Amino acid sequence: MNITARFENGIFRPLEAVSSLGAVSLREGTLVAIEVAIDVASEALDSDFFGLWKDRSEIEDSVQYVNQMRTRARD
Numbered sequence: 911m912n913i914t915a916r917f918e919n920g921i922f923r924p925l926e927a928v929s930s931l932g933a934v935s936l937r938e939g940t941l942v943a944i945e946v947a948i949d950v951a952s953e954a955l956d957s958d959f960f961g962l963w964k965d966r967s968e969i970e971d972s973v974q975y976v977n978q979m980r981t982r983a984r985d
Contacts, residue, residue: 915922922944928936936942954960969975 913924913928914926915924917923963969963972963975
């Protein structure tokens, strides 16, 4: 059974009712093991670095720009 949850104030809060997630029935107080898989894409979107170069007019192709910076740093 997979349960998608949001971590808030130190607590994992399921995004949907656990009782509606299939054939397994959980009783109140049941201990469960949790494997955490972080949605990296949403974490990146919340980063201060995301979109950092969006207003830079001299950067037409960000991949090319970064590759040029890397090449200069190696020389």
